[in-house]
Amino acid sequence: MNTLNFLKIALKDHKVAAISESSSWAVDRVAELLPEDTRALVEYGPGTGVITRRILRVLPDDGKLIAIELNEDLFHALGKIKDVRFEPVLGDVLDWTKRFTDEKADSVDAVVSTIPFSFLNARERAILIERTFRMIRPGGRFVTCQFSLLVFPLIRRYFKKAKFSVEVRNFPPYFVMWGEK
Numbered sequence: 001m002n003t004l005n006f007l008k009i010a011l012k013d014h015k016v017a018a019i020s021e022s023s024s025w026a027v028d029r030v031a032e033l034l035p036e037d038t039r040a041l042v043e044y045g046p047g048t049g050v051i052t053r054r055i056l057r058v059l060p061d062d063g064k065l066i067a068i069e070l071n072e073d074l075f076h077a078l079g080k081i082k083d084v085r086f087e088p089v090l091g092d093v094l095d096w097t098k099r100f101t102d103e104k105a106d107s108v109d110a111v112v113s114t115i116p117f118s119f120l121n122a123r124e125r126a127i128l129i130e131r132t133f134r135m136i137r138p139g140g141r142f143v144t145c146q147f148s149l150l151v152f153p154l155i156r157r158y159f160k161k162a163k164f165s166v167e168v169r170n171f172p173p174y175f176v177m178w179g180e181k
């Protein structure tokens with residue numbers, strides 16, 4: 001999807017919460033932070049699929065990437081990614097995790113998220129991080145790119161290790177945070 005089309009969608013839907021896709025530097029940083037031998041991933045808020053495509057490049061043939069997107073236009077655009085390892089889902093991550101966290105407990109190598117945690121209330125943020133933690137296997141990682149550090153204390157509360165760095169080569173700059181279970 002080109003920048004203009006992304007901007008048109010973003011202007012109609014404030015939950016898209018960005019005026020452009022993540023930069024290639026931010027996307028590479030996310031890919032670097034995935035655990036070795038990552039096979040099973042969940043992505044929250046794939047948007048146009050810029051991180052999705054990068055992950056699919058390094059995912060083994062028997063890997064699986066489930067990506068949950070709330071915006072209908074962006075979800076339909078994800079249909080262009082023809083890959084048997086990829087399963088796009090139209091919906092809200094809060095609903096999806098409510099249904100699938102128990103089924104997926106301790107089974108996911110990584111969860112990658114660019115959804116705007118600032119648009120969730122404090123209770124929803126805590127619920128989502130707790131469900132995310134439960135889905136991830138021991139040694140697995142949660143990686144998130146955000147415009148603020150709002151969610152970092154929650155990542156630190158649940159995960160054994162938690163760190164962040166700043167990626168200035170993104171507009172606006174990203175805090176890239178990760179937690180390891």
Ligand SMILES: C[S@@+](CC[C@H](N)C(=O)[O-])C[C@H]1O[C@@H](n2cnc3c(N)ncnc32)[C@H](O)[C@@H]1O
Nearest residue numbers: 016018021022045046047070071092093114115
């Ligand atoms: C900042 S954009 C990032 C898009 C893309 N991953 C990227 O890096 O360019 C956030 C994305 O999360 C989606 N989103 C926001 N809230 C969501 C929710 N509760 N559940 C699922 N997707 C959500 C938006 O529609 C948007 O596509």
